Amino acid sequence: MTPGMLGVVLGGFFAGGLLLVVARMLVIRRTQLALRVLPYVRDLPQVGRVPALRVVSSSPAAAAAGVFGPPMRSAADLVEKVLGGARSIERRLQRARIHKTVHEFRLEQVVWGLIGFGIGAAYGLLKALGGGINPALALIICALGFAAGVIARDNRLSAQATNRERQIVAEFPTIAELLALAVAAGESPVAALDRVVRRSRGELSADLADVLARVRTGEPVSVAFDGMAASTGLPLVARFATGVAVAVERGTPLADVLHAQAADVREAGRRELIESAARKEVFMMAPVVFLVLPITIVFAFYPGAIGLNLTTP
Structure with missing residues (x-):
């Protein structure tokens, strides 16, 4: 293919992509029918119907679930089957005054687990670039990172309930x-x-x-x-x-x-x-024993030691 023909093909792809972007922007800018009709039907009963518009949570877990969808929900269901304790989680959510369902909390646990998995994968990659690492050990580290993230979110919920x-x-x-x-x-x-x-x-x-x-x-x-x-x-x-x-x-x-x-x-x-x-009496005595007492001894005996050194022939 000649350079001129290659330029024509690349220009066509660029023009097509630009047209798609412009067309999508025009569609997005257009006011939806639901937004125009909603102020006039807001007070009507919604029995038996699901509202077309609802407030979407801004949490990272909800954003991840919206992007990845079914895999995240499947992972949350798997965590629920493995760990269980839905009643305990619901109780702690209520004690912490967190308005979320158990499934949303499981999604957050999956997100925290993926963060731990990413940290473990980054560590394994650095070790591999530095001098090599056993693949089985790298997989174990990633799995432990995922488990640590899931458990850390559960402990965080317990801490939130206790603090409240x-x-x-x-x-x-x-x-x-x-x-x-x-x-x-x-x-x-x-x-x-x-x-x-x-x-x-x-x-x-x-x-x-x-x-x-x-x-x-x-x-x-x-x-x-x-x-x-x-x-x-x-x-x-x-x-x-x-x-x-x-x-x-x-x-x-x-x-x-x-x-x-x-x-x-x-x-x-x-x-x-x-x-x-x-x-905590022992812990309260630690600063006195290890900080105040040595300084007091130094102040008491150091001048005498200096005086002995000066008077020694």
Whole structure:
């Protein structure tokens, strides 16, 4: 093929690709029919139909699932079959207040596993370029990287749930005292709950906002707090919700119950702090033994050693 003919062929391919890009841009710029009609049918019931437009998650797992699709879902199903524990994951997602399904979490585990697999593959490639590596060992390293990524995402979920529960424990005495003050001032439990939710920010306040939303939709106060007690992973929050439900049902003084629970939580926190300090007593002594004491000895004996050296003939 002559150079002129080769230039014609390459120019034709370039022109065809450019025309495809321009045509696709024109299609994308055109407003879709669903977008034009949606403002007029937004309030119509959607019973039995799947909405044409929905909010797409911006997480990396959702993006990866959208790009790779069936292989990612198959990998997530395989991880679910191998590991199991869907109920435990659902419980921890609820405790961490992460609005995702178990399948979406499995997709995230697959993404983390692929990241670990990529790190292992990069290590194997560097070793191969440096002086050679056994292919079986490289495959084992990649498999271990994938497993480490999957387990790391599971541990991360447990850490998120634990951190959120610690925040709830730290916020509980203040929230309980505010509710007690509002109830003692003459407000109803629902009004006191609304006042506290509007004035506070935090994880416990978010849970109480969910309870308030359920109450406003017509659910009884006791039933809403019973649901909160059933869904929480903290015994103190469960006792709080159960106490409020019982107080509302039987008419017992709610302010006294809230004050007593806040005092109990503060006492439990103080006792836990003392126990934690007792368990870490050895670690607390490490800076004194290995840092402060050697410096003190040096300051005590170094001037005397210098003086002996100066007086020695």
